[in-house]
Amino acid sequence: MKKTSRPRSDMLESLHDDIVITILCKLSSTASSPSDFFAVLHTCKRLNKLGVHPLVLSKSCSNALVLRAKNWCEEAHRFLKLCVNAGNTEAYYILGMIRFYCLQNRGGGASLMAKAAIRSHAPALYSLALIQFNGSGGVKNDKDLRAGVALCARAAFLGHIDALRELGHCLQDGYGVRKNIPEGRRFLLQANAREFASVLRVLHHKPPPYDDVVHPQQPSNESEFSELSDPTDFNSYEFRRMHPVHRFLVEWFGSGEMVPGQGLRMCSYRTCGRPETRRNEFRRCSGCGKVNYCSRGCQAHDWRVHHKVECAPMDEWIGNTSNDVEGDDVDGGDGVGDDRMVEIGEDKVDGIEI
Numbered sequence: 013m014k015k016t017s018r019p020r021s022d023m024l025e026s027l028h029d030d031i032v033i034t035i036l037c038k039l040s041s042t043a044s045s046p047s048d049f050f051a052v053l054h055t056c057k058r059l060n061k062l063g064v065h066p067l068v069l070s071k072s073c074s075n076a077l078v079l080r081a082k083n084w085c086e087e088a089h090r091f092l093k094l095c096v097n098a099g100n101t102e103a104y105y106i107l108g109m110i111r112f113y114c115l116q117n118r119g120g121g122a123s124l125m126a127k128a129a130i131r132s133h134a135p136a137l138y139s140l141a142l143i144q145f146n147g148s149g150g151v152k153n154d155k156d157l158r159a160g161v162a163l164c165a166r167a168a169f170l171g172h173i174d175a176l177r178e179l180g181h182c183l184q185d186g187y188g189v190r191k192n193i194p195e196g197r198r199f200l201l202q203a204n205a206r207e208f209a210s211v212l213r214v215l216h217h218k219p220p221p222y223d224d225v226v227h228p229q230q231p232s233n234e235s236e237f238s239e240l241s242d243p244t245d246f247n248s249y250e251f252r253r254m255h256p257v258h259r260f261l262v263e264w265f266g267s268g269e270m271v272p273g274q275g276l277r278m279c280s281y282r283t284c285g286r287p288e289t290r291r292n293e294f295r296r297c298s299g300c301g302k303v304n305y306c307s308r309g310c311q312a313h314d315w316r317v318h319h320k321v322e323c324a325p326m327d328e329w330i331g332n333t334s335n336d337v338e339g340d341d342v343d344g345g346d347g348v349g350d351d352r353m354v355e356i357g358e359d360k361v362d363g364i365e366i
Contacts, residue, residue: 029062036068043076069098077106078256081263096124104128105136109257113287114264118149129163135255137167138175142307145188148289157188168199173210174309176203181308254283261285280319281310299323 024032036052036059043049049072053063062068072095079088092110095103105128112121122143128136143149144160161182167175176199182189183196262285264270265278272278272287277294279286280303288294294304297311300323305311315323 024056024058032059032062033065033067036063036065037071040068040072040076043073046076046079049076064094066098069095069103070100072100072102074102074106074256077103078260081260081267084264101128101131101133104131105133105139106257106260108136109139110260112143112149113261113285113289114270118289122149129166132166132170134167134170134172134175137163137170138172138178141167141175141178142286146293146306148293151290161188171206173203173206174307176200176206177309177312178307258283258285261287277304279306279310280304281306281314283313284310297323 039052040049040063049063053060077092077095077100089107092103092107096107104124108121108124108126108128110121111117111124115121122140125136125140129140141160141163144156144163147153147155161179164175164179164182168179180196180199180203181187183192183199185191185196262283265272265285265287272289275291276288278288279294284306286306288304294306295311297303297305297319303314303319303323305314311319
């Protein structure tokens with residue numbers, strides 16, 4: 013007896029659009045990379061159409077929005093603008109950072125970051141604070157220290173670790189705010205405690221914010237990021253906690269094809285990616301004069317991870333140790349010691365004591 017074959021029913025086609033949109037919203041909000049999201053959209057025409065629904069775009073997380081710098085194109089720019097039009101707060105911040113620093117559209121970029129900041133987006137508040145502290149996109153006289161402190165305080169209230177640290181140093185130094193050393197130290201201790209808790213979460217495989225930006229695919233420049241593969245290494249933690257847009261900036265200006273401009277420098281903390289927008293905008297380490305930082309938060313991170321052993325030559329450290337054994341003053345005339353304070357600044361602002 014001949015068997016009759018029944019036509020296969022497409023279960024996806026039987027689902028209502030609202031159910032499919034709900035599933036896509038969940039996917040876009042949890043994707044670990046743009047490819048995870050777009051691979052599903054390319055499955056069929058229906059998913060491709062519903063994937064750009066405003067509700068889906070508004071829920072997309074930062075990992076689903078930021079692609080590799082080498083893949084940047086007009087289509088990627090158009091997709092981010094669709095997410096902005098859908099009201100995605102992360103898209104406001106990401107596109108704002110890319111426009112401000114990469115595309116050099118200062119006004120448009122700052123405007124988008126301001127829209128994210130209005131929605132209490134802590135990284136956007138902190139980035140705007142640094143723009144005010146440095147006078148980025150303008151001249152030196154465009155610095156507004158009080159506005160920078162206010163934005164930093166708001167980001168710190170939302171739990172942003174670097175904002176807590178920056179605010180602590182502002183209070184200690186009286187930089188843009190009335191000097192209050194005990195309160196500044198309290199903020200610094202709180203920042204260190206929060207950061208230590210984040211490190212513990214990494215060690216116990218409980219990622220802090222933006223920890224999931226580490227994709228299964230390693231960066232193409234293995235020599236640059238090879239030491240970041242160990243999950244128990246602090247360098248790995250610093251790389252993991254990067255917001256995806258900072259990875260974009262690092263790749264954009266680190267490729268060699270894009271440069272900030274003639275005479276402009278990059279922030280020496282390698283997971284920051286911010287470039288100068290005018291000459292001598294960033295503060296320089298007064299110990300060696302070789303590195304520059306966009307903020308005291310970046311200086312603190314780089315000092316702990318790299319610059320502490322690079323700032324003074326090894327023979328100078330050995331010489332100081334010998335002098336200490338002989339009973340001489342360790343700090344000497346140049347003030348270089350193991351626990352010395354590194355000064356940064358074109359404004360003579362003290363740096364960070366690590």
